[in-house]
Amino acid sequence: MTAGRIVAWDTDRVSHADELLEALYAGQWTRMVRLAALLLRASDQAEEIAQDAFVQIYKRANRFDTADEATGYLRTCVVNGVRSAQRHRDVVRRRPPPPDAAPDGPEELAVRAETGRTVLAALDELPQRQREVLVLRYWSELSEAEIAESLGISKGAVKSHAHRGVAALRGRLNESPLNDSTLDGQAPGASAPHDPTGQEGGRP
Structure with missing residues (x-):
């Protein structure tokens, strides 16, 4: 493969990843944030979990042939992100709460x-x-x-x-x-x- 073809191939990959992420963000961002918030009951972390899931999608964009496949993987990333946050939260909860905790x-x-x-x-x-x-x-x-x-x-x-x-x-x-x-x-x-x-x- 020549240098020109490699550059064109890389450009196509980036373009596909950008297009996929843009489409998913428009259609799934709110749903994924809400899913994370409902599972974790902590809306301050929900957007962070959803954002991390979208980053994972972007890194693996060329593995997905359809938007449905990407959406399914995105949802799995959110669920896994929630589980990780829950494990961390469970560890924190074992410690004495700080004084004057914010409501x-x-x-x-x-x-x-x-x-x-x-x-x-x-x-x-x-x-x-x-x-x-x-x-x-x-x-x-x-x-x-x-x-x-x-x-x-x-x-x-x-x-x-x-x-x-x-x-x-x-x-x-x-x-x-x-x-x-x-x-x-x-x-x-x-x-x-x-x-x-x-x-x-x-x-x-």
Whole structure:
């Protein structure tokens, strides 16, 4: 391969990566930030996690033939980023909290209000895998196949985690003094996602 062809090939690779990143950013940025915020319950880190995921996509842009493939990998990067942040947060939580810790910021409060504080609190009590499946299914509205790809598990495992997670979530919500709108995952003045308590069917 001549020097001219190498330069042209590298230019094409950069152009493809730029185009892919631009398209994904326009269509997926908000969704990925929201996914990270829901899984981690820390909106101040959500954008950082999403940004890191987009960087990984850019580095591997030429591995993807379609936007759907890239989106699936992007979602997996977000999930993995959340898991890493959770491990770090768990270590930090073992230490004594600093005095006069700052209260939740407006972004954190907005995330909680959007989906209902009680539902999110109940989600926090679920095992990690169940929480991931429920968020991807009922908030991101992914199919079982898409969830399986994002989490690196089988469709059967997705069904099992979803069934157990919904049952556990329903039990926790029924133990709380909730009204009907809260059971549907809806905070006052906010639109509800698909019912995470099993009253609606998810995508197959």
